[in-house]
Amino acid sequence: xxxxxxxxxxxxxxxxxxxxxxxxxxxxxxxxxxxxxxxxxxxxxxxxxxxxxxxxxxxxxxxxxxxxxxxxxxxxxxxxxxxxxxxxxxxxxxxxxxxxxxxxxxxxxxxxxxxxxxxxxxxxxxxxxxxxxxxxxxxxxxxxxxxxxxxxxxxxxxxxxxxxxxxxxxxxxxxxxxxxxxxxxxxxxxxxxxxxxxxxxxxxxxxxxxxxxxxxxxxxxxxxxxxxxxxxxxxxxxxxxxxxxxxxxxxxxxxxxxxxxxxxxxxxxxxxxxxxxxxxxxxxxxxxxxxxxxxxxxxxxxxxxxxxxxxxxxxxxxxxxxxxxxxxxxxxxxxxxxxxxxxxxxxxxxxxxxxxxxxxxxxxxxxxxxxxxxxxxxxxxxxxxxxxxxxxxxxxxxxxxxxxxxxxxxxxxxxxxxxxxxxxxxxxxxxxxxxxxxxxxxxxxxxxxxxxxxxxxxxxxxxxxxxxxxxxxxxxxxxxxxxxxxxxxxxxxxxxxxxxxxxxxxxxxxxxxxxxxxxxxxxxxxxxxxxxxxxxxxxxxxxxxxxxxxxxxxxxxxxxxxxxxxxxxxxxxxx
Numbered sequence: 079x080x081x082x083x084x085x086x087x088x089x090x091x092x093x094x095x096x097x098x099x100x101x102x103x104x105x106x107x108x109x110x111x112x113x114x115x116x117x118x119x120x121x122x123x124x125x126x127x128x129x130x131x132x133x134x135x136x137x138x139x140x141x142x143x144x145x146x147x148x149x150x151x152x153x154x155x156x157x158x159x160x161x162x163x164x165x166x167x168x169x170x171x172x173x174x175x176x177x178x179x180x181x182x183x184x185x186x187x188x189x190x191x192x193x194x195x196x197x198x199x200x201x202x203x204x205x206x207x208x209x210x211x212x213x214x215x216x217x218x219x220x221x222x223x224x225x226x227x228x229x230x231x232x233x234x235x236x237x238x239x240x241x242x243x244x245x246x247x248x249x250x251x252x253x254x255x256x257x258x259x260x261x262x263x264x265x266x267x268x269x270x271x272x273x274x275x276x277x278x279x280x281x282x283x284x285x286x287x288x289x290x291x292x293x294x295x296x297x298x299x300x301x302x303x304x305x306x307x308x309x310x311x312x313x314x315x316x317x318x319x320x321x322x323x324x325x326x327x328x329x330x331x332x333x334x335x336x337x338x339x340x341x342x343x344x345x346x347x348x349x350x351x352x353x354x355x356x357x358x359x360x361x362x363x364x365x366x367x368x369x370x371x372x373x374x375x376x377x378x379x380x381x382x383x384x385x386x387x388x389x390x391x392x393x394x395x396x397x398x399x400x401x402x403x404x405x406x407x408x409x410x411x412x413x414x415x416x417x418x419x420x421x422x423x424x425x426x427x428x429x430x431x432x433x434x435x436x437x438x439x440x441x442x443x444x445x446x447x448x449x450x451x452x453x454x455x456x457x458x459x460x461x462x463x464x465x466x467x468x469x470x471x472x473x474x475x476x477x478x479x480x481x482x483x484x485x486x487x488x489x490x491x492x493x494x495x496x497x498x499x500x501x502x503x504x505x506x507x508x509x510x511x512x513x514x515x516x517x518x519x520x521x522x523x524x525x526x527x528x529x530x531x532x533x534x535x536x537x538x539x540x541x542x543x544x545x546x547x548x549x550x551x552x553x554x555x556x557x558x559x560x561x562x563x564x565x566x567x568x569x570x571x572x573x574x575x576x577x578x579x580x581x582x583x584x585x586x587x588x589x590x591x592x593x594x595x596x597x598x599x600x601x602x603x604x605x606x607x608x609x610x611x612x613x614x615x616x617x618x619x620x621x622x623x624x625x626x627x628x629x630x631x632x633x634x635x636x637x638x639x640x641x642x643x644x645x646x647x648x649x650x651x652x653x
Contacts, residue, residue: 158498208273275551343559442463619644633652
């Protein structure tokens with residue numbers, strides 16, 4: 079079944095204004111952040127005309143403006159991000175029009191309110207060491223409340239786009255399965271074992287004769303954005319921060335003439351917090367995490383999928399290389415990433431046009447706190463502003479704003495807020511789904527990672543025995559901005575950590591890392607990973623017809639835990 083239509087938000091007319099659930103960043107807005115209706119209709123009609131095949135573009139769509147401290151300078155809107163790419167065609171992978179997504183949750187639904195509650199907690203816990211998630215008392219409170227609001231959504235929301243068990247939320251025995259250990263994970267197969275961060279994120283990666291160092295320059299702790307009215311409204315109108323930087327340049331140093339602001343400490347470190355994950359997905363090369371995982375798995379001699387004809391003794395005089403070998407794998411990981419973007423960009427611009435979470439934060443602020451002594455009546459569920467998360471966000475934002483300003487805006491990790499393209503589907507999550515599917519189809523996903531690391535150490539006599547031989551976890555101690563290096567992980571579930579589980583986990587890390595930064599909803603991520611999986615399946619299907627080594631087969635476990643078998647151009651679901 080396909081779902082070629084968006085949810086009902088574009089036809090929603092509240093008592094205040096239309097289009098409150100849709101993407102309208104960089105269009106003109108009033109003082110409440112409500113989009114100019116005529117400008118949105120122009121934007122929407124342009125999207126619909128492009129989807130219908132008309133040779134059109136967005137040059138006539140009005141842009142927003144915002145005043146600066148200089149009365150002679152008006153900040154103008156940033157550019158939309160690649161909206162025409164959704165109208166591209168494709169021959170190597172599925173055509174973008176061949177795939178569809180469920181409608182997104184409605185803006186006024188309990189599902190969206192529950193997702194917002196999770197985002198509030200992510201923002202509040204952004205600087206907590208990840209090694210503390212399973213034991214921290216605040217996370218215990220967060221996990222309990224998130225479980226409660228998700229159960230509310232599951233029990234009350236009947237709309238087509240509602241949150242769903244197993245798709246958006248982890249389940250066990252037909253019930254929501256969200257614990258302090260697994261909060262902020264997606265519920266994928268074997269993802270629940272071990273630390274939240276995938277092993278492939280915190281290990282050195284051999285790259286030919288060079289080594290990729292996984293350490294990164296972090297964002298400075300405790301610095302969030304869009305927590306006050308002026309910064310939030312500027313972002314809605316222009317897509318820029320107070321220094322005129324758009325999302326592509328956000329969090330850089332501030333304008334020297336306006337007073338230089340430092341957003342980075344003078345350190346490098348391994349991913350150790352949710353802010354670090356948000357930092358990675360703000361500047362990554364999009365398929366970077368999976369390219370690195372492919373290099374690492376190849377370097378430790380991870381066993382191939384049973385359907386690879388070069389596994390075992392089938393060929394006595396041939397070895398894999400240009401086909402079904404390392405160069406083929408690395409090219410394939412890159413190929414599916416490129417195709418994934420075309421497909422999901424159509425969903426974003428030409429089908430769904432879902433609002434980003436920062437817009438919802440503004441709706442919560444305007445409905446329950448108001449502006450200039452006037453509250454707006456959008457019809458959001460009353461409980462969304464009465465949660466423990468919302469109470470703590472008020473205090474958090476008051477601190478961010480220097481006191482006297484307890485707002486309900488969603489604190490964003492990026493100075494310009496979200497990117498200038500719609501939320502649903504999620505580009506990072508779609509690419510994650512596609513690339514990880516390729517890797518699960520290429521390698522034996524049920525192989526125990528602990529065994530592979532020990533074997534690789536024995537066979538290769540590596541110079542970094544501690545790193546290679548052991549499973550790792552993020553550092554547990556912090557001094558200022560410096561975390562100690564990853565430490566060996568020896569949890570009771572260490573022997574349950576598999577290649578497939580850590581691949582699922584890195585897809586979840588990247589997808590949810592966008593939510594940890596405040597720019598995507600959980601359902602953007604969970605559903606876009608499935609979209610990416612569909613893209614990879616079609617490309618793998620075509621590959622089985624192109625290889626001279628026949629029969630080549632790919633067998634893997636889907637994100638929905640269904641075994642998929644691809645061979646000789648056929649895709650089968652195994653019981």
